[in-house]
Amino acid sequence: xxxxxxxxxxxxxxxxxxxxxxxxxxxxxxxxxxxxxxxxxxxxxxxxxxxxxxxxxxxxxxxxxxxxxxxxxxxxxxxxxxxxxxxxxxxxxxxxxxxxxxxxxxxxxx
Amino acid sequence: xxxxxxxxxxxxxxxxxxxxxxxxxxxxxxxxxxxxxxxxxxxxxxxxxxxxxxxxxxxxxxxxxxxxxxxxxxxxxxxxxxxxxxxxxxxxxxxxxxxxxxxxxxxxxxxxxxx
Numbered sequence: 001x002x003x004x005x006x007x008x009x010x011x012x013x014x015x016x017x018x019x020x021x022x023x024x025x026x027x028x029x030x031x032x033x034x035x036x037x038x039x040x041x042x043x044x045x046x047x048x049x050x051x052x053x054x055x056x057x058x059x060x061x062x063x064x065x066x067x068x069x070x071x072x073x074x075x076x077x078x079x080x081x082x083x084x085x086x087x088x089x090x091x092x093x094x095x096x097x098x099x100x101x102x103x104x105x106x107x108x109x110x
Numbered sequence: 111x112x113x114x115x116x117x118x119x120x121x122x123x124x125x126x127x128x129x130x131x132x133x134x135x136x137x138x139x140x141x142x143x144x145x146x147x148x149x150x151x152x153x154x155x156x157x158x159x160x161x162x163x164x165x166x167x168x169x170x171x172x173x174x175x176x177x178x179x180x181x182x183x184x185x186x187x188x189x190x191x192x193x194x195x196x197x198x199x200x201x202x203x204x205x206x207x208x209x210x211x212x213x214x215x216x217x218x219x220x221x222x223x224x225x
């Protein structure tokens with residue numbers, strides 16, 4: 001079973017920041033938070049991951065709360081091409097298993 | 111790098127036929143994964159190879175499914191005989207397993223339709 005909870009869908013206006021929440025209240029100290037997305041008809045695409053510090057890369061920022069029970073993926077300037085299903089996954093360090101939930105369907109509107 | 115390469119991209123076959131899906135992982139990666147995705151069940155891990163050795167095949171549905179990795183640059187997933195319920199998108203992913211952090215990179219998938 002997925003160890004994360006995400007809203008099933010969200011809308012965001014093009015050009016605005018998209019903030020995707022994820023709850024992982026049972027996360028353990030050695031579990032990382034990973035975000036992937038899947039654009040229609042494509043393979044899942046890695047976005048970002050983190051353990052306890054906030055992380056930023058060219059695609060997005062990941063904000064993890066101090067208690068690590070929730071996180072937010074931020075797409076700073078959403079474009080229509082960011083329309084996709086976004087998956088939040090917690091993964092034990094050193095474990096290959098990714099447990100996929102249903103994700104959040106993000107729709108970017110013009 | 112070209113990323114993970116899968117072939118064919120689409121396959122339509124009749125029930126009872128043998129189907130072979132192919133995957134070329136990213137050069138230098140030492141782990142390879144086969145996944146299946148359906149609307150009903152989402153993404154499921156079928157099998158995991160590390161250094162060309164199958165480590166976990168607990169997700170393989172039944173004996174009709176088999177997977178091989180003869181070398182570091184090639185893997186196959188075979189279904190024999192195929193059934194309509196095998197219709198799905200099959201993804202191959204690869205990663206470089208190094209310590210605690212490991213990122214899986216996915217191929218474009220093979221869309222299989224069994225009539």
